[in-house]
Amino acid sequence: MNIDVQQSLEKLDQLRNTHFHLLNELLSTDIKIQKFEFFTVSVLNRSFSLLAAFSDLIKAKNILAALPLVRLQIDNCLRLSA
Numbered sequence: 001m002n003i004d005v006q007q008s009l010e011k012l013d014q015l016r017n018t019h020f021h022l023l024n025e026l027l028s029t030d031i032k033i034q035k036f037e038f039f040t041v042s043v044l045n046r047s048f049s050l051l052a053a054f055s056d057l058i059k060a061k062n063i064l065a066a067l068p069l070v071r072l073q074i075d076n077c078l079r080l081s082a
Contacts, residue, residue: 005058012055019048043080047073 023044026037050073057066 001059009055009058012051016048016051016055019044019051023048040080043076047076050076 023041026041026044050069054066054069054073057063057069
């Protein structure tokens with residue numbers, strides 16, 4: 001595998017760790033969870049899963065299956081920002 005691709009996959013793994021820590025902080029607080037927090041948790045969960053799937057597909061050199069996941073991740077970002 002190309003060194004640039006491998007470094008990019010390592011950055012994606014770091015993002016997955018960041019997602020996990022954000023979820024942990026969001027759910028470990030003592031505040032009452034509102035609708036927005038439920039929505040944020042679902043977006044972070046979907047993003048975490050998309051990152052894992054994308055990384056696995058790239059490692060398996062299945063580019064055609066990985067490309068639609070980029071659009072789904074963009075959709076995820078737009079959904080959160082709306």
